[in-house]
Amino acid sequence: MSEPQPRNKDDDPRLLRTRRALLDAVVALVDADPSQPISITKLVETAGVTRPTFYQHFPDVSSALQRAALERVATVLPPFTGVCTPETIEQTVTQHALPALIHIDAHRAFYLRSIEGAATAAFFEELVQFVSQRMLTRTTDDLSPLASEKLSQLSDVIAGGSMWLVVRWIRGDLLCTPADLAARMADTARLLYLAQFLPAEGR
Structure with missing residues (x-):
């Protein structure tokens, strides 16, 4: 009797390996020379996969790069834990965002490349949803x-x-350090948080 087949591509070890190889390859190529255009031919050669395999995962190089950017930033932006309060939200956001901003600053050329090109609007929407889910935390134990x-x-x-x-900031329109940007984000989060959850007389 033949071995049971994986139910979908997310369960297929071969496809998982080739997807990982493509994502690692696009990161390596951009890190090596952020200004150099990347062709599908160059990407599949670097990843050690075939062109049809590439199209099993991504429609174009920009999509592969943007997926790699999301997965890369996920490694330095873990989900919030615990319970936020008006007294702690500013410190919590600062401590959570700063390591990610330091990482992005160190790899600014990579992330700049990832936000350029095709499907940027869709990528930005996906990025916002990702960050929103990472930020989502309770204000009380029983909401x-x-x-x-x-x-x-x-x-x-x-x-x-x-x-x-x-x-x-990545594009250079805001000139500040990662710490300054984290503080600005935290202050904005605090003000919005207070406006949303505190009664008018308590603000």
Whole structure:
């Protein structure tokens, strides 16, 4: 009797390996020379896979690069843990964002390349959703459904604003250190948090 086949490509070890090889290759190529155009031919040669295999995973090089950027930043932006309060949110955001910003600053050319090119709007939306989910944390131990929905919306707003600041910073429109940018993001998060969750008389 033949071995059972994986149910989908996410379970297929071969496809997982070739996808990883392509993502590692695009990172290596951009890190080596951020200004050099990358062809699919060059990418598959570096990854050691075939051109049809590339198209099993990505429609174009920009999509592969943007996926690699998301996975790369995920390694330095773990999910928030614990419970945020008005007294701790600014410190929490600063401590959480700063390592990621230091990493992005060290690899600025890579991330600049990733936000250029095709599908940037879709990539930005996916990035905002990713950051929002990483930021989503409780304000109390037992949120009501309405409060949970408000928190989710607030996380989206903070993530969207934060990512726009980061994109401008990567492009050189904002001239500041990672620490300064983290502090700016944290202060904005605190103000939005207070406006959303504190009664008017407590602000």
